[in-house]
Amino acid sequence: MQRLSRALIGTAAVALLATACTGTSEAPKANDDATKDVTITFWHGWSAPSEAAAIAANIKAFETKHPNIKVKVVGNINDDKIKQALRAGGPNSPDVVSSFTTDNVGTFCSSKVFSDLKPFLEKSAIDLDKTFPKALQDYTQYQGTRCTLPLLNDAYGLYYNKDAFKAAGITEPPKTLSEFDAIAKKLTKPKGDGYSQLGFMPNFHGYESTSGHFAAQWGATYFTPEGKSNLAADPGFAKMFTWQSNLVKELGGFAKLEKYRATFGDEWGAKNPFHTGQVAMSIDGEWRLGMAKEAGVKFDIGTAPFPVPDDQADTYGKGYLSGTIVGIASTSQKQNAAWELVKFMTTDTKAVVDFANAIHNVPSTLEALKSPDLKVDEGFKTFLDIAQHAKSNTTPASPNGGAYQLTLQGFGYQYEAGKEPDLAAGLAKTDAQIDKDLAQAK
Amino acid sequence: MATVSLGLRQKRRKERLRNLAFLSPWLIGVGVFFLYPLASTVYFSFMKYDGFTPPVWTGLKNWAYVFNDYPMFWPALRNTLWLVIVMVALRVLFGLGIGLLITKVKTGAGVFRTLFYLPYLAPPVAATMAFAFLLNPGTGPVNSILGKLGLPQPGWFNDPAWSKPALTLLAIWGIGDLMVIFMASLLDVPKELYEASELDGAGAWKRFVHVTLPTIQPIVLFAVVTGVIQTMQYYTQPLIAGKVASGVIGGSGQQFEPGYPDKSTLTLPQLVYNLGFQRFDTGGASVVALVLFVLAMIFTAFLMRRGSGFLATDD
Numbered sequence: 088m089q090r091l092s093r094a095l096i097g098t099a100a101v102a103l104l105a106t107a108c109t110g111t112s113e114a115p116k117a118n119d120d121a122t123k124d125v126t127i128t129f130w131h132g133w134s135a136p137s138e139a140a141a142i143a144a145n146i147k148a149f150e151t152k153h154p155n156i157k158v159k160v161v162g163n164i165n166d167d168k169i170k171q172a173l174r175a176g177g178p179n180s181p182d183v184v185s186s187f188t189t190d191n192v193g194t195f196c197s198s199k200v201f202s203d204l205k206p207f208l209e210k211s212a213i214d215l216d217k218t219f220p221k222a223l224q225d226y227t228q229y230q231g232t233r234c235t236l237p238l239l240n241d242a243y244g245l246y247y248n249k250d251a252f253k254a255a256g257i258t259e260p261p262k263t264l265s266e267f268d269a270i271a272k273k274l275t276k277p278k279g280d281g282y283s284q285l286g287f288m289p290n291f292h293g294y295e296s297t298s299g300h301f302a303a304q305w306g307a308t309y310f311t312p313e314g315k316s317n318l319a320a321d322p323g324f325a326k327m328f329t330w331q332s333n334l335v336k337e338l339g340g341f342a343k344l345e346k347y348r349a350t351f352g353d354e355w356g357a358k359n360p361f362h363t364g365q366v367a368m369s370i371d372g373e374w375r376l377g378m379a380k381e382a383g384v385k386f387d388i389g390t391a392p393f394p395v396p397d398d399q400a401d402t403y404g405k406g407y408l409s410g411t412i413v414g415i416a417s418t419s420q421k422q423n424a425a426w427e428l429v430k431f432m433t434t435d436t437k438a439v440v441d442f443a444n445a446i447h448n449v450p451s452t453l454e455a456l457k458s459p460d461l462k463v464d465e466g467f468k469t470f471l472d473i474a475q476h477a478k479s480n481t482t483p484a485s486p487n488g489g490a491y492q493l494t495l496q497g498f499g500y501q502y503e504a505g506k507e508p509d510l511a512a513g514l515a516k517t518d519a520q521i522d523k524d525l526a527q528a529k
Numbered sequence: 530m531a532t533v534s535l536g537l538r539q540k541r542r543k544e545r546l547r548n549l550a551f552l553s554p555w556l557i558g559v560g561v562f563f564l565y566p567l568a569s570t571v572y573f574s575f576m577k578y579d580g581f582t583p584p585v586w587t588g589l590k591n592w593a594y595v596f597n598d599y600p601m602f603w604p605a606l607r608n609t610l611w612l613v614i615v616m617v618a619l620r621v622l623f624g625l626g627i628g629l630l631i632t633k634v635k636t637g638a639g640v641f642r643t644l645f646y647l648p649y650l651a652p653p654v655a656a657t658m659a660f661a662f663l664l665n666p667g668t669g670p671v672n673s674i675l676g677k678l679g680l681p682q683p684g685w686f687n688d689p690a691w692s693k694p695a696l697t698l699l700a701i702w703g704i705g706d707l708m709v710i711f712m713a714s715l716l717d718v719p720k721e722l723y724e725a726s727e728l729d730g731a732g733a734w735k736r737f738v739h740v741t742l743p744t745i746q747p748i749v750l751f752a753v754v755t756g757v758i759q760t761m762q763y764y765t766q767p768l769i770a771g772k773v774a775s776g777v778i779g780g781s782g783q784q785f786e787p788g789y790p791d792k793s794t795l796t797l798p799q800l801v802y803n804l805g806f807q808r809f810d811t812g813g814a815s816v817v818a819l820v821l822f823v824l825a826m827i828f829t830a831f832l833m834r835r836g837s838g839f840l841a842t843d844d
Contacts, residue, residue: 167806170580170806170809173581174580174581194579194581194809198579198580198581198582198809199581199582200581281667292775292776292777292789293776294776345687346666346667347667348667348776349665349666349667349668349684349687349774350665350667350668351776354776486579486809487808487809487810488807488808488809490807490808493786496786497786500791501791504791506791520598520600523594523598524598524808527590527591527594527598527599527810527813528579528808528809528810
């Protein structure tokens, strides 16, 4: 009996110890003096030499403007490392953190591991509506808590092979999805059990051909105001899946397209199927232009907004938006100094323009988008316009790392393969699953 | 009398302390790296904990979610059991088979031993990517050769029916570790036993069944138990194979749900990562980790019990 008691007490002690190693959400107050000499740490995810050089130039400009604040820059950081550091805290943890994905904003904001930026924005008299496009404001906050700001922007549009268009007698890019489908079919050249050229890869594993990117063209709403999944109730999702599955059938069927997809090279390498001419059109972000040039693509590349549904032709020009986010770690003891860096990087027009020019991203402020200093060629302008379009939209933040997008995508895989024939029932089932996942996260 | 008793007690106490001091490296190791994490995992399995805010007691909610509402749990469990049964059995069979063949080779055994051992040294990520390239249904040389021979060309990592067999092929390719262990044990079988059995008229198969197998059974048991535990922890290869085959291998902020194609490469360790680090659900991840722990204990206890029987008779 005594032994059992000891064992129980021991287990309880170890379990109690376990709680000692859990993170804390107690945020230090922003009472540091940002005018005094201080060194802050900035974590970011960029790793390519040109990107690291662009960050270095950005930080140098900041330090010139704020000579008392030195910035220690740590690059090539992913979200796993960020989460670990924010959990642990301590003197080596970052003060300012940027992340490539908007999916974790919900958790970062709701768990308060990133500081609420509202007091800082008020202190600096920054009017969000006059500073950032609406979609960018949306993906940097969660349920009214703004814990991040946009740091450059990614806009998705249509890329097309101008030479293939010319050869097929097509004079301009499609504006509506019916035009797009007809062109995709016209550009498709079957060869044996594959293709010598495919007009467009509609399968959901076809790189950026995701349900989220397509759904943006319908302006579909993912959640009800009460936070419930809204897929079955918003007709946009059913229309998107119907359009996609029809295009899959028209271009040869799921199995044939999947087999052809298996011949594609790496999305981020020189052998991307758009570079190699295996597909004549693709949906992609603004970075593809630079990548195609680096890959030595021989044909002329055209860019345009991705086509819209025929019954929404007046919204042509919109697209899916996403981007890098930046925030202040709530464990930082130098919050005011950290805010100076965040403010500079996200709202200083010259800083935003220079950074966007250097890494070929879309700038994230309204002023920077109109700046004459922005290096704009014809192809890139398309994405600047998409970023400014009033109907451009994004996927909302959620508390479980964007799991709802993966659940929707998972349904898409089943539906396009014909394994889930009842669209309405499938969307309702997907709603139920997303709601269960959200309940688990709350 | 009391002084003698006190002295004895002090002596015993000192002895106990000395023993504890000798044991302390092991005690600290087990405490810090096994008991503490285990107790923490049990504790967190009853908590709502996102890794940032303090844990909150939720009772059996995490358990109910994982077993009833988490759609990846049961496919992952089925896949893990499939791999434990099929992959471990085939790895042991092939390891033993290759070991047997090499011990019989008269010349060039060193070359064969090196050739079969080398794949084991390949890093799992590189090996998996190489296999995904070789088995690519569209451009891979394996299907190209099968096609030329007029044989069916499977979808391998792109086909739910073939993805686990493809992973098994990859595991068999890296059989070097087992081969070396089996070779050592095979060379250790007393030659006089073979000579005696030959005199009794036993053929090759009978010699293998009645001489070789009983002698190397402890090694077979070791190979099976460690194989089961390794397969329970199978993470890198299915994740990389799924990523490469699905086309989602990188890119900034790209989301990826493990298990491509159609959840067929999901394994329980991937769920621990998915829940704990992608969905911020430490409680759910702890439940899956405990299921893995219990399964590993059951398999090991079962195998050890079966093994102890023949080990005892062997002694």
